[in-house]
Amino acid sequence: MANDLTTGDLLAAGPEPSDVTRRVLRIIADNQRKDVSLVTTESTFEELGIDSMDAVNIVFALENEFNINVPDEEMKNIRSVRDIVEGVHKLVAGKPPDGPEKAAA
């Protein structure tokens, strides 16, 4: 089921976020010790108090949750909740992540 989800699903999701999106938002909320209702795909890192160490912790939790592997290079591209949600959708869908690695290949 998760494999059916793409970035397109996310962006066209309308009022109901996908299951993957919900799980990502919950993990971000848990890490920041905030209520999940306060975390949306539009939330900024500043609003949620996410610093560089938090981002690393969140990505660690996402790797475990979705059994995915986020390359070091990909970490540099994460600047917002939307970046995280989109990145997870791509990895879950089995797509190679966009980024310098792909560009180099």
Added chain:
Amino acid sequence: MRRAVVTGMGVICAIGRNVPEFGEALREGRDGGGPMRSPEAGAEPWAMRFTTAGQVRDFAPTDHFSPKEADMLDRFAQFAVIAAREASKQSGIEWTPELRENAMIVTGSCIGGQTTEDKGFVEVYKRGRPRPHPMTIPKTMANAGASGISMEFGITGPAFTVATACASSAHAIGLASNMVRSGMCEVAIAGGSEATFSEGLLLAWEAMRVVSPTVCRPFSRDRNGMMLGEGGAMLIVESLEHAEARGAKPLAEIAGFGMSSDAHHVTQPSAEGAARAITRALKDAGIGPEQMGYVNAHGTGTMVNDVTETRALHQAFGEHARKLAVSSTKSMHGHTLGAAGALESAAAILALREGFLPPTIHYNEPDPECDLDYVPNHGRAWDGEYAMSNSFAFGGLNAVLVLKRI
């Protein structure tokens, strides 16, 4: 040389969540031992060769920290910050911008964030996770307590951590007081903390066969080992001039500090090494052996330590050894490893200030080789001017503090 005094103390351990509770427990001879279990909420007691420990029970980090702050600090660093808060509050010190820039922090820890490290390695080696949590590194580092205190108060002066096993925080306090005495700084926060209870480490203690399967009976003939403990203790160490200038009432003076190393054996202590540290501490305090009243012993409750420490006291004090009151408060709060020197210095300061000798509890019968007054089982009133705290580490590293009533 300038004089270094203590103007505030903070404590958290099995027999007290703060200094007043700790003092009352010491006076009453309260046993902090209970069923040993993981600090994780709802954990069942561990079944090991030893099952009793001096743990800080029902400790909820979020009673002291925001959930996010608690996530960033291992239990041992939380104990350090909690003890430093109490010490700072008692001292009445105002952390002005100038003071924050010049104050020092010296903490001791033997094992750092073992609880975090052990948990991370269980995830990897047992549960097959690819890697432990990213916070494993910063939570495990032994200086996390010093760093936590620095951030808590915004102190930007020198800060570091001493790791000399079970003498760590005695060395930390000794170094801090010497820095105050030398004029390097006016105020230092010094002490130590330890969170001892992670499964891998406990099994290593079990393998070493030095922890009592029953209760800790220091200096008693039927003693059979130590009780492990955990906690934190911090002192505000300040120059007498600085304390007086701000109208603070000193609790005690750190009058002397002596160190030595045995160059002997990694686990067997040497009476000569310990006696050398004791003699140096007396000399540093500028007092004769006959002026000492109370010794808060290293007193782990192992066969070897207690005999060797008794011999060391005979060597260092001569005839006066028989007039000393010597007790091991480890019989109550357990061996808190890197926190021991600080916790026991706090006990010695309470003894000086409040006029009592804390007992050695669970004492059953005299040992011909341990022939001093160990204040068996019941505390008693005392009026003395000088107390001593002994800390002797594995690896043969010794640190002794002389405390003076003020």
